[in-house]
Amino acid sequence: MFRTQGSELAMASMLALTIEAILDFAGQRSGHFRLIACEVASHDAYGTPRHLFTAFFAIIRDTLRDLLGDEWSVEIAQAWDALLVEIEAFAGIAA
């Protein structure tokens, strides 16, 4: 899906912006969280199916789980599950 030259920068930027947006969505909702719905809509132009957003967020969660090791808990897992459902509903990803 990505262009062959320069796509690493786009990918790195996407990850950084996504983490900021998720943290803002889970916290203060001061503004960054709005990027998720914007990008879901704008990525239609890249041909990015909306379900890949769900997959992307799940990979971020799974990576954190792997990094946290023993510190990962049932409560954290449940909080992530609830958060991802809420983000999907808010950003129209399930649509």
Ligand code: HEM
């Ligand atoms: C909240 C999640 C995401 C955010 C905030 C985000 C953000 C961005 C941004 C800022 C760009 C560069 C746009 C531009 O400068 O024109 C971009 C490009 C792109 N994104 Fe995302 N993105 C997200 C999720 C995804 C997902 C899940 C996929 C597919 C697996 C994806 C695929 C792409 C592609 C293919 C491009 C074009 C890159 C290129 O030109 O090579 N994005 N994204």
